[in-house]
Amino acid sequence: MNKTTQSVSSLLLAAAILISFPSCTKKDGASNATSTGAATAADEIVIGEVGSLTGSEATFGTSTRDGIDLAIKQINAAGGIKGKKVRVLILDDQSKAEEAATAATKLITQDKVVALLGEVASTRSLAMAPIAQSHQVPMITPSSTNPEVTAKGNYVFRVCFIDPFQGMVMAKFAANTLHAKRAAILRDVKSDYSVGLSNFFTENFKKLGGEIVIDTSYSGGDADFKSQLTSIKTKNPDVIYVPGYYTEVGLIARQTKELGIKAPLLGGDGWDSEKLTEIGGQALDGSFFSNHYTPDDKSPVVQRFITEYKTQFNIVPDGLAAMGYDAMIVLADAMKRAKSFGGDDLRQAISETKDFQAVTGRITIDKNRDASKSAVVIEVKGGKFQYKETINPS
Numbered sequence: 001m002n003k004t005t006q007s008v009s010s011l012l013l014a015a016a017i018l019i020s021f022p023s024c025t026k027k028d029g030a031s032n033a034t035s036t037g038a039a040t041a042a043d044e045i046v047i048g049e050v051g052s053l054t055g056s057e058a059t060f061g062t063s064t065r066d067g068i069d070l071a072i073k074q075i076n077a078a079g080g081i082k083g084k085k086v087r088v089l090i091l092d093d094q095s096k097a098e099e100a101a102t103a104a105t106k107l108i109t110q111d112k113v114v115a116l117l118g119e120v121a122s123t124r125s126l127a128m129a130p131i132a133q134s135h136q137v138p139m140i141t142p143s144s145t146n147p148e149v150t151a152k153g154n155y156v157f158r159v160c161f162i163d164p165f166q167g168m169v170m171a172k173f174a175a176n177t178l179h180a181k182r183a184a185i186l187r188d189v190k191s192d193y194s195v196g197l198s199n200f201f202t203e204n205f206k207k208l209g210g211e212i213v214i215d216t217s218y219s220g221g222d223a224d225f226k227s228q229l230t231s232i233k234t235k236n237p238d239v240i241y242v243p244g245y246y247t248e249v250g251l252i253a254r255q256t257k258e259l260g261i262k263a264p265l266l267g268g269d270g271w272d273s274e275k276l277t278e279i280g281g282q283a284l285d286g287s288f289f290s291n292h293y294t295p296d297d298k299s300p301v302v303q304r305f306i307t308e309y310k311t312q313f314n315i316v317p318d319g320l321a322a323m324g325y326d327a328m329i330v331l332a333d334a335m336k337r338a339k340s341f342g343g344d345d346l347r348q349a350i351s352e353t354k355d356f357q358a359v360t361g362r363i364t365i366d367k368n369r370d371a372s373k374s375a376v377v378i379e380v381k382g383g384k385f386q387y388k389e390t391i392n393p394s
């Protein structure tokens with residue numbers, strides 16, 4: 001057994017111990033997270049988390065929080081890090097970029113956190129990153145995929161793949177698996193994520209011989225997409241690429257069907273929420289999106305994570321929960337290796353993460369502070385997410 005496998009096993013062992021002492025397990029993921037900076041005890045490490053616990057992407061924040069919470073419980077049950085217990089302070093940014101920036105500043109300057117976890121949405125991570133960088137506090141985003149996020153500086157990391165890859169994954173799927181030749185785009189101009197992914201899809205789809213027959217847009221928060229969809233309908237595309245977040249995508253799916261459009265919708269990880277099909281219902285059947293993780297993965301690491309998460313939260317973890325968990329175990333691993341918890345030592349240790357076995361794959365932080373990992377394509381079928389195929393980075 002190598003070192004990285006061992007680190008996961010010790011976490012899993014800790015989980016087993018936790019499960020056997022039910023008084024230690026809490027059903028409410030938020031209960032150990034407060035937003036006020038209680039005095040830091042000498043025997044604890046305080047980290048900050050910024051997430052959308054409310055607002056249009058609330059499930060991103062709550063799932064990520066729960067994944068992080070599970071990891072921390074396991075880490076602490078196994079004795080903590082260098083004899084210290086880990087505590088997380090969570091601030092809700094209400095799904096707003098300005099709030100994410102304010103929260104990051106508060107956690108760093110008032111609560112003196114040693115590291116930051118968050119955000120999920122790229123636009124909000126882009127608002128936080130310059131703050132982490134200027135204060136020299138390492139930040140790990142679990143799941144922001146826009147390439148610009150980690151380009152903000154050498155204190156900013158991610159444990160997920162990036163959108164040039166994710167855009168290529170869906171372009172390949174459209175061209176090679178669905179044999180699509182003509183694609184329409186419907187992008188959210190307010191989201192760096194959606195704009196970037198639309199561009200990367202376009203670039204790759206064209207390289208594969210496809211044509212973009214129309215490129216349309218909306219603004220996050222919109223609820224009526226009929227005029228864009230009517231224009232799309234006149235072009236009769238084979239597929240419609242909609243790399244937005246679940247609230248708008250659910251509504252777009254419904255309106256697509258109301259207009260009698262048959263072409264399947266394709267999207268990215270921003271679709272990953274149980275709310276997607278709650279909002280979109282049957283209209284989403286036959287749609288596909290790329291993602292970081294699938295609970296259908298039978299590997300022991302994934303299945304043990306699912307069991308532990310279900311024990312604590314009574315639901316199957318989504319991709320956000322898995323990414324939150326992974327961000328926390330990568331940070332913990334770096335903390336164990338770091339010379340000190342000071343910003344520069346911690347940054348150095350995170351950057352040296354190599355072949356670390358996490359739930360969403362093996363994580364090596366590359367020179368751009370990104371992780372190169374495979375993606376899965378998920379099909380929406382009968383209101384459920386079904387694993388379709390895995391696409392590896394070349």
Ligand code: PHE
Pocket residue numbers: 060120121122123143144145146193269270271272319320
């Ligand atoms: N990748 C998205 C972004 O950068 C966020 C996201 C990740 C959403 C994973 C859902 C699942 O904005």
